[in-house]
Amino acid sequence: MTSTRKVFLTGAASGVAAISSASLWSDIAFAADTPGSLGAKTTSGMMDPKELQDAVDAARSKHNVPGVSAAFYADGQIVLASSGITNVSTGIAATQDTLMHIGSITKLFTTTLVMQLVDDGKVALDRPVVEFMPEFHVGDSEATRTITVGELLNHTSGIDANLLPDIGHDKETIENTVARMRSAPQLHAPERARSYCNAGMVIAGYLCQQLRGKSWYDLIKERIFAPLAMQQAVVLPEDAVLYRLSVGHFLNPATKAPVRTPLAYLPIGYAPAGSTAMMTASDLMTFGRMHMAKGVGPNGTRIFSEANALRMREPFGHVMGPQAFDCTIGWQRSPGGLLHHSGGGPGIVSMLVTHPASQTAIVVLTNADYGVSVLADLVKPFLKTRLGLDTFAPAPKALANQTIDPAPYVGIYENSSVVHEIAAKDGRLTWTAYGRASYDRGVRTERLPTKELAAAGDGRFLTSDTTFIKFVDPDSSGKSRYLQQDVWLYRRT
Amino acid sequence: MDARELQAAVDAARREHNVPGVSIAFCADGRVTLAASGVINVTSGVEITTDTLMHIGSITKVINATLLMQLVDEGMVDLDRPVIGYLPEFRVRDAGATAAITVEMLVNHTSGIDGDLLPDAGHDGETIAKTIERFSKLGQIHAPGRGRSYCNPGTVVAGYLCGRITGKSWYDLVRERILAPLGLDHATVLPEDALLHRASVGHFLNRETGELKRTSHAFLPLGYAPAGSTAMLSAADLLTFARALMADGLAPNGARMLSAQSAARMRRRSVPESGPEAFDSGLGWRLAGEFVCHGGGGPGIVSFLIAHPKSQTAAAVLTNAEHGFAVIVDLLRPLLSARLGIDAFPTLPRPSGENVDPARYVGLYETINTVHEVELRDRQLTWASYSTQKYYDSSPMEKPEPTPLIAAGNGRFIADSRVSTMPSSDTSLVTFLEPDANGKMGYLMESLWLFPRCKAERKAA
Numbered sequence: 001m002t003s004t005r006k007v008f009l010t011g012a013a014s015g016v017a018a019i020s021s022a023s024l025w026s027d028i029a030f031a032a033d034t035p036g037s038l039g040a041k042t043t044s045g046m047m048d049p050k051e052l053q054d055a056v057d058a059a060r061s062k063h064n065v066p067g068v069s070a071a072f073y074a075d076g077q078i079v080l081a082s083s084g085i086t087n088v089s090t091g092i093a094a095t096q097d098t099l100m101h102i103g104s105i106t107k108l109f110t111t112t113l114v115m116q117l118v119d120d121g122k123v124a125l126d127r128p129v130v131e132f133m134p135e136f137h138v139g140d141s142e143a144t145r146t147i148t149v150g151e152l153l154n155h156t157s158g159i160d161a162n163l164l165p166d167i168g169h170d171k172e173t174i175e176n177t178v179a180r181m182r183s184a185p186q187l188h189a190p191e192r193a194r195s196y197c198n199a200g201m202v203i204a205g206y207l208c209q210q211l212r213g214k215s216w217y218d219l220i221k222e223r224i225f226a227p228l229a230m231q232q233a234v235v236l237p238e239d240a241v242l243y244r245l246s247v248g249h250f251l252n253p254a255t256k257a258p259v260r261t262p263l264a265y266l267p268i269g270y271a272p273a274g275s276t277a278m279m280t281a282s283d284l285m286t287f288g289r290m291h292m293a294k295g296v297g298p299n300g301t302r303i304f305s306e307a308n309a310l311r312m313r314e315p316f317g318h319v320m321g322p323q324a325f326d327c328t329i330g331w332q333r334s335p336g337g338l339l340h341h342s343g344g345g346p347g348i349v350s351m352l353v354t355h356p357a358s359q360t361a362i363v364v365l366t367n368a369d370y371g372v373s374v375l376a377d378l379v380k381p382f383l384k385t386r387l388g389l390d391t392f393a394p395a396p397k398a399l400a401n402q403t404i405d406p407a408p409y410v411g412i413y414e415n416s417s418v419v420h421e422i423a424a425k426d427g428r429l430t431w432t433a434y435g436r437a438s439y440d441r442g443v444r445t446e447r448l449p450t451k452e453l454a455a456a457g458d459g460r461f462l463t464s465d466t467t468f469i470k471f472v473d474p475d476s477s478g479k480s481r482y483l484q485q486d487v488w489l490y491r492r493t
Numbered sequence: 494m495d496a497r498e499l500q501a502a503v504d505a506a507r508r509e510h511n512v513p514g515v516s517i518a519f520c521a522d523g524r525v526t527l528a529a530s531g532v533i534n535v536t537s538g539v540e541i542t543t544d545t546l547m548h549i550g551s552i553t554k555v556i557n558a559t560l561l562m563q564l565v566d567e568g569m570v571d572l573d574r575p576v577i578g579y580l581p582e583f584r585v586r587d588a589g590a591t592a593a594i595t596v597e598m599l600v601n602h603t604s605g606i607d608g609d610l611l612p613d614a615g616h617d618g619e620t621i622a623k624t625i626e627r628f629s630k631l632g633q634i635h636a637p638g639r640g641r642s643y644c645n646p647g648t649v650v651a652g653y654l655c656g657r658i659t660g661k662s663w664y665d666l667v668r669e670r671i672l673a674p675l676g677l678d679h680a681t682v683l684p685e686d687a688l689l690h691r692a693s694v695g696h697f698l699n700r701e702t703g704e705l706k707r708t709s710h711a712f713l714p715l716g717y718a719p720a721g722s723t724a725m726l727s728a729a730d731l732l733t734f735a736r737a738l739m740a741d742g743l744a745p746n747g748a749r750m751l752s753a754q755s756a757a758r759m760r761r762r763s764v765p766e767s768g769p770e771a772f773d774s775g776l777g778w779r780l781a782g783e784f785v786c787h788g789g790g791g792p793g794i795v796s797f798l799i800a801h802p803k804s805q806t807a808a809a810v811l812t813n814a815e816h817g818f819a820v821i822v823d824l825l826r827p828l829l830s831a832r833l834g835i836d837a838f839p840t841l842p843r844p845s846g847e848n849v850d851p852a853r854y855v856g857l858y859e860t861i862n863t864v865h866e867v868e869l870r871d872r873q874l875t876w877a878s879y880s881t882q883k884y885y886d887s888s889p890m891e892k893p894e895p896t897p898l899i900a901a902g903n904g905r906f907i908a909d910s911r912v913s914t915m916p917s918s919d920t921s922l923v924t925f926l927e928p929d930a931n932g933k934m935g936y937l938m939e940s941l942w943l944f945p946r947c948k949a950e951r952k953a954a
Contacts, residue, residue: 090691092539168662169683170620215615236616237685241711244537245688265685 045386046072046378049079056081059377065368066249066258067094070378071281073289073361074386080282086246086367089260099232099278100246100365102350103343106235106274107201109287111153111330113208113219115308122211125150125311125329133207137182147190149207152200153329154316155487160187161199162417162488166267174216177269178206187415187491188482194321195415196487198273205272216272228286228297233279237265240278246367248347258368261347274343281363284352288363291339292356313339313356320473325487336389344369351375355387395466398454402428409461409471413483413490420469420483420490429453429461431469494519494828500528506823507531512814513696513705514541517824518732519808521832527729533693533813536707544679546692546725547811550789551645552798553682553721555759556734557652558600558777560666562755569658572597572776579654584629593637596654599647601763601774602941605635607861608646609942612882613714621663624716625653634860634943640936641764641774642943645720652719663719674748675737679727684712687725693813695793697887705814708793709886721789731798731809738778738785739800739807760785760802784837788818792885797821799829799837806832815887841921845902849874850932854898854925858937858944865923865937865944866892874898876908876923878939898923904934 046052052072060068060083067084086092094100117123122132129136129147138144138159151157161184166172181199188195205216212219220235234240248261266275290297295309312329326332331339337357343350349371354361362382364375383389406424413420414436421432434447453461459471459480471480483490494502499519507515507530514531527543564570576583576594585591585606598604608631613619628650634642652663659666664682672680681687695708713722726734737744738759742751751759759776778785783803789796795817800807808828810821822838829837851869858865865878875895880888898906904925926943927935937944 087689087691089689092691097537169664169685170622170662173617173620175617215617217616237688238616238712238715241684241687241692242534242536242694242707242709244534244539247689260689262689264688268685 045074046382047074047077047079047386049081052079053081053083055378055381056083059374060084060366062377063368063370063373064251064256064258065366065371065374067098067100067246067367068371068374069094069096069098069100069246069281069363069365071285071363072382073285074358076359078282078285082281086244087260088249088258092244094246094367095244096282097232097244097280098246099234099240099243099280100350100367101248101343101345101348102274102277102279102284102352102365103345103348104198104274105284105341105343105350105352106272106277107153108291108330108341108352109220109224109277110201110205110208110216110272111312112224112291112304113216114149114153114204115312115329116223116304117208117211118308118311119305123149123207125153129203129207133210136203136207138186139183140186143186143190149204150316150329151190152197152204152207154327155194155197155200155321155325156191156316156319157197157200157203158186158188158190158193158195159197159199159203160185160416162196162415163198163266163270164416167269169268172268174202174206174209174269174271177202177267184416187489188320192319193482193489194319194325194327195489196325198270201273202270208272220277224287224303227301227303228290229299230279230283230286233277233283235271235277237268237276243278245278246348246365248345249368250347251368251370263346266345275345281365284363284365285361288352288354288361289359292354292359292361320482321489322470322484322487336383336387338383338389342375349375351379353379353383355383355389358387360386396456396458396460396462396468398462399457402455404429404455408474408478408480409459411479412493414493415488415490418488418490420485422483423450425452429455431461431463494526494831496526496528499526500530502824502828503528503530506820509823510814510816510819511698511703511705512812512817512820514545514547514693514813515817515820515824516541516543516545516547516693516728516811517808518543518728519828520732520736521804521806523805525729525732529728531813533691534707535696535705539691541693541813542691543729544691544727546679546681546687546690546727547796547813548693548695548789548791548794549721549724549726549731549796549798549811550791550794551721552731552787552789552796553719553724554600554648555738555777555787555798556667556671556724557648557655557719558759559734559738559751560655560663560670561596561600561651562751562759562776563670564655564658566752566755570596570654576650576654580625580650580657583625583650586630586632590633590637594647595637596651597763597776598637599644599651599654600776601641602644602647603638603641603764603774604644604647604650605633605637605640605642606644606646606650607632607634609643609860609862610645610713610717610882610884611861613884614716616715619715621649621653621656621716621718624649624714627716631861634945640943642938643941645717648720649717667724671734671750675730675733675744675750676746676748677726677730677733680725680730682718682724684715684723690725692725693794693811695791696814697793697885698814698816706886710792710884713791713884722791726811728809728811731811732807735798735800735807735809736805739802739805781837781839783833783835786837790815793887795821797825799825801829801833801835804833815885841907842901842905844899844907847900847902849900853928853932854934856933857947859947860942860944863942863944865939866895867898867937868895870895874906876906 069082072079080096082094082096084094086094147157161181217235225233249258252259294306295304296302340353347369350365423430430450432450460468462468470484473481516529519526529541529543531541533539533541594604656663667682696705737750741753742756764774773780786799793815796811798809851874862882868875876898877895879892896908906923924938925934
């Protein structure tokens, strides 16, 4: 039903899952097609309202997710469906008007604000951030001098401040969060590798604030929501209360029942990376369509230039980084011309998938941290039937011969959020991971039980049937400098 | 009154006054009765329940004062000492006032700080600490301890002081020291926690069309949290809190929230003389005869908490409409009269029929955010008031049609057809105070506020 990795992230380091994650894309890829999969039944590719409603209802109940909202767009038509409830504690029904967390999909909004600055000639993607914001500062002085605006947006800045612990309502401001990054170390040198980077996106949001003289919140409202007439979209917790709202859920492993999250948001100061935005699937689709239409909203309003909308889609040169995580300026890319982003948070997963070539798009918002199975059930058959895309790489398989030399891998690998301890036992690798800090009032940081890993070749080791870690970048003695998991790099210490 | 009767009364009062949602919790003889009626939000149509969180607005001031008294109990604060003794960075514009304002003045509305509410500074600017910094520019309505005018800034300073002394945020203090020990599961002081629950928002009534409109702001400026911009509770949880105070600090679940001495001190008069009627102030509590009470307002909400310690009777009524006070009076007046034989809500005085000299009253009276114009029109004394800052959808920013003032003796005047922005039992009464040597009045009092006469002539709006 759900990958063991998700359970891990819930228990030990949900902050990591939290403002994620391209990982959802690979999770979808690896989610097995279950018997009676919806793809087989669909005739219209789910573009018939009843068919979509049935598919959403079925996926939701099959995976025991409290609430789902979806918007599908193809051939100039939009179809909406919602199912279930907003909150298991209140039992309030989820409707198409319900605002749900979009998590890291917010990064596309922040990126759009930066591209508006590029349009106005106020920043250039290939110029250093300090040129536009002299007070910009991270722990490493060379990185401070060289990190470019573009690197903030394509996860190559190397700033290691994935998600700092919550410091309380009055302190969790964007400004304070950026100030706390002044001492952040580098996970890698700028531009030399790719690891999912919330810090870069927060700094990008702050850059917009500084150059426009307005808060990131106001900029999103005034420069994106209002011109696109997105009336059921908010970036402030205090505005959310005005609407029918959904909150996150986790699965109680003992009872298999969804439990409401104790925490509605990740640290608020990470807002530009995706801790606060909530909207309806329909409004998020409006935003996705604007991007597909190269910067022009469905209402005809231009949000930013065609040139920069296209620029956002361009791949950049190959650098070291998780394979499942190919990104552009803001978007994540997959074969077949798919541009997408997913989002996580305390007990939520969400996804926006666009296919500009055919002007086709999907939004699925769920209020469970294990909602990835619902995404898979809805997204995969749609891409297959509508676009003929079945481009997901299969999960790696354990090698028949498990004899390996542990020496290149054994060690401790870490970033600001998570520590991985790799040891050898009886000729096999063992893996122990834990979160370095609690991101909220409810998340624990204790160690996970140590697991034995099965070798899958090419430096890959299976952590479950469908998930793996990979060791890369060997030094002269053959020892790996980095461990990759999901969309992150972890540096050997 | 049993649960069914209470439900019927709430349903009827809600419909009668066209209020979207009402929640009530009533306690007498140790028995609690709950009822709720209507919806939490006319746009979403979600039904209200007895565990729905609703804005309590300024009732938060009683929670805030309780927090302060806990620190008094622990010997961490002395009410008589100047605030700057605890908060060296505390500043108001007047240096003398900065030095003279005591901790007690912060919670009994006698500090005189004029800064009822400041404009919203945006999410990241609206912290309690930054709000305190903005107070350094505020003037005085009166010298510290020399008058009594409802004072939001004082309460905010008191809340900040609790945070500074304990090294914790005000939000954490309320949660750890009051909500958690009392077992209040349906209570929050943080907007980001509100969406974990069924939570109500405010509404405004278009009096011409009868149409109810959801507020466009869920909260007043967040930096005013200790004064009441963020707290949301179910009526049942608010009642539990009041019962703890009424029972000399001992909560229904047996937890001691406060010492008996401090609980008693909170409901004792803490101001020099009784002064303007209807606003006799304890610490946090307002005093009204044998009752202690507090009202709350916000963007499209009105709430009320009242307790009668002598009989251990208490009620909390929360409404999600700006015009909800009528529901509160309709429900509580008969309920409390039947039990206690006392009318909890004062009635307006009768016209005195006296001849007054208009010259003594005519003029402009104003504070940082409100102007009152008293004029002589066709030999009739009239009154008009409006806001100079916009907080609500309904903040009256333009001068309304003036209302005739009818003398009722002792400087009091009855004003017709007046809708106040804040809940109180005397919104239709305007009182003039403190005449100078020429007999000209120095202050206008409306509801709980004093408004000093404007010395320089001001261009009329």
